[in-house]
Amino acid sequence: xxxxxxxxxxxxxxxxxxxxxxxxxxxxxxxxxxxxxxxxxxxxxxxxxxxxxxxxxxxxxxxxxxxxxxxxxxxxxxxxxxxxxxxxxxxxxxxxxxxxxxxxxxxxxxxxxxxxxxxxxxxxxxxxxxxxxxxxxxxxxxxxxxxxxxxxxxxxxxxxxxxxxxxxxxxxxxxxxxxxxxxxxxxxxxxxxxxxxxxxxxxxxxxxxxxxxxxxxxxxxxxxxxxxxxxxxxxxxxxxxxxxxxxxxxxxxxxxxxxxxxxxxxxxxxxxxxxxxxxxxxxxxxxxxxxxxxxxxxxxxxxxxxxxxxxxxxxxxxxxxxxxxxxxxxxxxxxxxxxxxxxxxxxxxxxxxxxxxxxxxxxxxxxxxxxxxxxxxxxxxxxxxxxxxxxxxxxxxxxxx
Amino acid sequence: xxxxxxxxxxxxxxxxxxxxxxxxxxxxxxxxxxxxxxxxxxxxxxxxxxxxxxxxxxxxxxxxxxxxxxxxxxxxxxxxxxxxxxxxxxxxxxxxxxxxxxxxxxxxxxxxxxxxxxxxxxxxxxxxxxxxxxxxxxxxxxxxxxxxxxxxxxxxxxxxxxxxxxxxxxxxxxxxxxxxxxxxxxxxxxxxxxxxxxxxxxxxxxxxxxxxxxxxxxxxxxxxxxxxxxxxxxxxxxxxxxxxxxxxxxxxxxxxxxxxxxxxxxxxxxxxxxxxxxxxxxxxxxxxxxxxxxxxxxxxxxxxxxxxxxxxxxxxxxxxxxxxxxxxxxxxxxxxxxxxxxxxxxxxxxxxxxxxxxxxxxxxxxxxxxxxxxxxxxxxxxxxxxxxxxxxxxxxxxxxxxxxxxxxxxxxxxxxxxxxxxxxxxxxxxxxxxxxxxxxxxxxxxxxxxxxxxxxxxxxxxxxxxxxxxxxxxxxxxxxxxxxxxxxxxxxxxxxxxxxxxx
Numbered sequence: 001x002x003x004x005x006x007x008x009x010x011x012x013x014x015x016x017x018x019x020x021x022x023x024x025x026x027x028x029x030x031x032x033x034x035x036x037x038x039x040x041x042x043x044x045x046x047x048x049x050x051x052x053x054x055x056x057x058x059x060x061x062x063x064x065x066x067x068x069x070x071x072x073x074x075x076x077x078x079x080x081x082x083x084x085x086x087x088x089x090x091x092x093x094x095x096x097x098x099x100x101x102x103x104x105x106x107x108x109x110x111x112x113x114x115x116x117x118x119x120x121x122x123x124x125x126x127x128x129x130x131x132x133x134x135x136x137x138x139x140x141x142x143x144x145x146x147x148x149x150x151x152x153x154x155x156x157x158x159x160x161x162x163x164x165x166x167x168x169x170x171x172x173x174x175x176x177x178x179x180x181x182x183x184x185x186x187x188x189x190x191x192x193x194x195x196x197x198x199x200x201x202x203x204x205x206x207x208x209x210x211x212x213x214x215x216x217x218x219x220x221x222x223x224x225x226x227x228x229x230x231x232x233x234x235x236x237x238x239x240x241x242x243x244x245x246x247x248x249x250x251x252x253x254x255x256x257x258x259x260x261x262x263x264x265x266x267x268x269x270x271x272x273x274x275x276x277x278x279x280x281x282x283x284x285x286x287x288x289x290x291x292x293x294x295x296x297x298x299x300x301x302x303x304x305x306x307x308x309x310x311x312x313x314x315x316x317x318x319x320x321x322x323x324x325x326x327x328x329x330x331x332x333x334x335x336x337x338x339x340x341x342x343x344x345x346x347x348x349x350x351x352x353x354x355x356x357x358x359x360x361x362x363x364x365x366x367x368x369x370x371x372x373x374x375x376x377x378x379x380x381x382x383x384x385x386x387x388x389x390x391x392x393x394x395x396x397x398x399x400x401x
Numbered sequence: 402x403x404x405x406x407x408x409x410x411x412x413x414x415x416x417x418x419x420x421x422x423x424x425x426x427x428x429x430x431x432x433x434x435x436x437x438x439x440x441x442x443x444x445x446x447x448x449x450x451x452x453x454x455x456x457x458x459x460x461x462x463x464x465x466x467x468x469x470x471x472x473x474x475x476x477x478x479x480x481x482x483x484x485x486x487x488x489x490x491x492x493x494x495x496x497x498x499x500x501x502x503x504x505x506x507x508x509x510x511x512x513x514x515x516x517x518x519x520x521x522x523x524x525x526x527x528x529x530x531x532x533x534x535x536x537x538x539x540x541x542x543x544x545x546x547x548x549x550x551x552x553x554x555x556x557x558x559x560x561x562x563x564x565x566x567x568x569x570x571x572x573x574x575x576x577x578x579x580x581x582x583x584x585x586x587x588x589x590x591x592x593x594x595x596x597x598x599x600x601x602x603x604x605x606x607x608x609x610x611x612x613x614x615x616x617x618x619x620x621x622x623x624x625x626x627x628x629x630x631x632x633x634x635x636x637x638x639x640x641x642x643x644x645x646x647x648x649x650x651x652x653x654x655x656x657x658x659x660x661x662x663x664x665x666x667x668x669x670x671x672x673x674x675x676x677x678x679x680x681x682x683x684x685x686x687x688x689x690x691x692x693x694x695x696x697x698x699x700x701x702x703x704x705x706x707x708x709x710x711x712x713x714x715x716x717x718x719x720x721x722x723x724x725x726x727x728x729x730x731x732x733x734x735x736x737x738x739x740x741x742x743x744x745x746x747x748x749x750x751x752x753x754x755x756x757x758x759x760x761x762x763x764x765x766x767x768x769x770x771x772x773x774x775x776x777x778x779x780x781x782x783x784x785x786x787x788x789x790x791x792x793x794x795x796x797x798x799x800x801x802x803x804x805x806x807x808x809x810x811x812x813x814x815x816x817x818x819x820x821x822x823x824x825x826x827x828x829x830x831x832x833x834x835x836x837x838x839x840x841x842x843x844x845x846x847x848x849x850x851x852x853x854x855x856x857x858x859x860x861x862x863x864x865x866x867x868x869x870x871x872x873x874x875x876x877x878x879x880x881x882x883x884x885x886x887x888x889x890x891x892x893x894x895x896x897x898x899x900x901x902x903x904x
Contacts, residue, residue, distance in 0.1 A: 002565055021608070022608065358517055
């Protein structure tokens with residue numbers, strides 16, 4: 001071989017070798033399975049989220065499709081899972097006659113002193129809000145609802161007392177439950193999928209209860225009176241950043257994301273989107289408070305939550321008919337930065353850089369995901385854990401490292 | 402087929418038999434109704450007939466075709482020329498294509514390493530897995546392998562040989578190596594594709610492409626073009642798929658008298674050498690003219706049509722190629738199977754039984770592959786015993802290529818189309834959906850038609866193989882084990898593609 005050929009060959013092979021080394025070592029972070037729960041069902045449409053609480057509480061609603069044959073007592077059940085192995089601690093079943101895909105909402109976990117989980121709350125197709133003992137799974141009490149609930153109940157913390165529970169049913173009736181009894185009900189008379197949100201949004205003393213429906217977004221007082229009601233639908237609702245005294249309330253619906261003034265409900269900004277947008281999380285720890293939205297075509301959109309201006313747009317999946325539930329946020333690796341966790345109905349879980357939208361790691365099963373990831377520090381180590389609700393009933397705990 | 406005149410190599414009685422079978426299948430699309438708008442339709446639908454009826458009907462179609470062939474005798478294998486091109490233009494076009502594709506591969510590596518790490522937006526992940534790996538497979542099935550023309554390793558090899566002033570690679574690749582490097586590479590490819598996140602990671606994809614190029618190029622520099630023909634998994638795989646292409650491109654003017662190729666000792670019969678680029682877009686030596694003087698230029702290129710079973714009725718030259726055929730059939734089936742709830746049930750049964758966690762997927766994959774190879778070996782041995790074939794696996798394996806090709810097309814054509822439509826978005830344009838007209842029922846019906854057609858071509862190829870060695874009654878008898886395999890696999894394939902979509 002001539003020298004010139006040898007030199008050319010060395011150059012080419014060195015370049016290719018370097019590219020190989022860089023390429024295979026660039027993806028230094030990955031999402032790996034910690035465990036998968038042994039809670040399968042003969043369906044792929046489980047889509048109600050996982051509830052978490054301090055001291056290692058992970059509770060998932062697991063359901064079959066209504067009308068299935070040979071329905072057993074625990075086919076639709078709330079299942080508490082061990083945070084380190086995914087083993088089943090207890091099951092609290094819904095009556096087989098009421099067992100459907102929507103049998104149980106995402107549960108809310110109340111604590112005794114802020115650090116110790118005590119009670120699990122969820123609404124069910126038994127037309128009730130239930131309270132279960134977090135340790136044993138025994139039902140403590142229930143209050144009736146007009147119909148079944150869809151969104152996760154919200155906790156209304158009260159000084160020195162057990163928290164009240166705010167629950168909305170699918171028909172839009174909001175119930176305020178304290179001391180095991182209903183204090184008031186308010187019927188919004190519209191389909192309600194979003195979870196109620198309890199927060200001070202008007203800048204005045206006291207908290208409001210935000211409820212989004214397919215007709216309006218409504219702020220209720222703790223007494224059940226309407227503080228304000230927006231003109232547009234709020235199929236998803238998220239708390240925005242603080243504004244001038246009040247706090248922004250951000251809602252989304254088909255074709256639009258809109259920020260409302262928390263004091264008056266008037267529109268502050270609107271961002272049009274193609275299809276629908278699913279929202280849940282706003283980060284305020286970075287240089288720009290950012291809202292993350294899952295679009296109905298497999299993309300995640302990040303907006304400046306104060307102005308509605310686009311920060312980045314990332315396509316997660318190019319398959320057809322991709323549902324992108326609301327992205328969740330958290331610090332998954334303890335580096336004090338925010339990661340965004342987005343999921344799609346193609347079974348894909350993706351960790352995105354919150355500032356740039358670049359993909360940091362991904363994980364996938366050939367099973368659909370129809371609800372947002374749950375990101376929470378259930379072990380108290382300062383690092384958030386990641387739980388995924390797959391459509392086949394299984395819960396997957398992932399580790400980002 | 403109705404427009405075929407007397408020059409057609411397809412005999413009228415065979416047309417009648419196949420016509421009845423394929424005609425019934427052709428009714429499926431209208432039966433399942435108009436395609437819904439792509440992307441907004443339901444994800445499942447009611448099949449026009451119960452799934453068990455469809456499976457049995459399709460299996461019976463395959464079995465009856467084999468019976469009909471037994472009664473009719475031999476199958477035609479002639480070809481008919483469509484057109485003849487002046488050799489200058491294909492030569493110039495080939496050089497442009499080679500250099501253009503090499504430039505694209507360089508762009509893939511650069512953007513994969515340094516571009517935004519988003520799979521759906523990065524050239525590396527959009528181009529490599531859907532368009533290169535799957536897209537060229539579709540091209541190979543339709544018009545023969547494009548890889549000898551486009552292979553970036555071959556192009557780099559030509560450039561280096563031009564610098565050297567003579568072809569590089571003086572050492573002969575040992576005969577015992579066969580095509581096993583390609584088999585190993587193909588097994589790695591399908592494992593990475595099915596069991597890792599590499600398809601979603603641009604940088605990893607770029608690293609794999611660069612590593613592949615380095616390995617294949619280095620081997621080519623040592624062993625010469627034989628290395629590319631026998632060790633490059635893409636070249637070997639696409640060449641196998643090209644056996645079923647109905648287009649045949651024949652080159653005149655290329656030098657004759659090439660060095661024997663041990664693994665592909667079938668010579669012209671294996672589509673490896675000679676002036677005819679059997680199942681390929683261009684002949685090897687002639688198209689190197691632009692970079693490696695002195696080489697005779699092409700005089701002409703003939704484009705012909707041929708029956709798709711002709712190439713599948715020629716034996717492969719080594720057990721490596723037979724293994725690769727079975728692996729290809731298995732891999733594409735496994736790719737479809739993982740999307741079914743049944744796979745999840747099986748996977749978790751293995752996970753729970755073994756405690757292997759995520760590694761259980763690899764165990765299921767490997768166990769399935771070993772089972773597939775064992776079943777094939779058993780069927781081939783039995784068939785060989787009945788037909789008196791000395792190395793039956795080499796004769797029988799290519800008759801499975803039509804099944805692999807059909808499954809490959811059925812499983813990936815929408816994937817390829819969707820990613821083709823994404824290319825404009827990478828340069829600032831809008832995403833185009835070339836399959837906007839195709840709904841779920843239409844997609845499923847196309848899969849059914851393709852799979853059954855693939856198995857029918859496989860039956861025809863097997864009949865052609867066996868009828869050369871036995872009389873009519875002997876052919877029918879020897880064909881029985883393979884027909885049983887084909888019928889079973891037809892039903893399994895249709896079941897796999899139907900599970901995710903048929904309600």
